[in-house]
Amino acid sequence: MIVIPAIDLKDGQCVRLRQGEMDDATVFSDDPLATAQHWVNEGAKRLHLVDLNGAFAGNPVNGEAVTAIAKQFPHLPVQIGGGIRDLHTIERYLDAGVTWAIIGTAAVKDPKLVEEACREFEGHVIVGLDAKDGLVATEGWAEVSELKATELAKRFADCGVSSIVYTDIARDGMMQGVNIEATLEMAHAVQVPIIASGGVSSIEDIEQLLDTGEIYGAITGRAIYEDKLNLRAAQQLCDQRKK
Structure with missing residues (x-):
């Protein structure tokens, strides 16, 4: 399993939201490139970037910062979500050096x-499914549909998506722990690598995900910025389990 640091971009700054609320943002840095460098220094094997403005606008807003990070670390896999609504946007990001585009809404x-x-773009597409009580949320989590996340995931299982990022938005940014049950339900529903997101806030969460033996990766944000979870230690734990 890999532990993936999240860099959420809002107005050119690195922030964390609580439950996706744009008005409830904590700014951690005004230098996304320096933030990426920090996580690289801490042993990150992949970066998870989110264009929060783009998620609401429906098109890239923080694209310059994303491109700068991809170019600065050409050998580091980078995935980007937020505002990706057409093939042209995906192509631009991939041309800029991003490894995977995350299609959400x-x-x-x-x-x-x-x-x-x-x-x-075979091999370069990830689907991001955000859910609340198992139901899919869209538009930067502003809307909750009546569609079950697991049912939607099944639709994409045979399309060739590289993985699915599954986020429990009730947990995201709340430091309440990852929703193991819902994440496992997603992993059992499809034969696609599942990346857990939302509430990954302690080494115990990493251990619980590892214990399932079925989760490919875990995205963490607020916890590593507030020193509640040590990225290097978490990744080392994952690496040790492989041996």
Whole structure:
């Protein structure tokens, strides 16, 4: 399993939100590139970038910061989500050096986009499913649908998505621990690598995810910024379990 630090971008700054509320943001840095360098120094094997403004606007807003990070660390896998609603945006990010584009809201509203993207950019597409009480949330979590996240995941299982980032938005940014049960339900629903997100806030959360033996990765944000979780120690624990 890999532990993936999140860099959430809002107005060019690195922030963390509570339950996706744009008005409830904590600014951790005004230098995204320096933040990325910090996590690289701490042993990050991948970076998870989110264009928060883009998620609400429906198109990239913090693209310059994303591009700068991808170019600064050409050998480090980078995944980006937020505001990716068409093939052109995916192509631009991949051309800039990003490894994976995460399709979130558009996957719910336009499932054919995922199919087309997987054909056009094979191996470079991740679906981001955000859920509350098991139901899919969209538009930067501003709307909750009546669609079960596991049912939607099944639609994309055969499309060729590289993985699914599953976020429990009730836990995100709340430091309440990861929703193991819901994450495992997702892992059992599809034969696609699952990356857990939302509430990953302690080494115990990492241990619990490792104990399942079924989760590919874990995204963490607020916990590593507030020193509640040590990224290097968490990744070392994962590496030790492999041996």
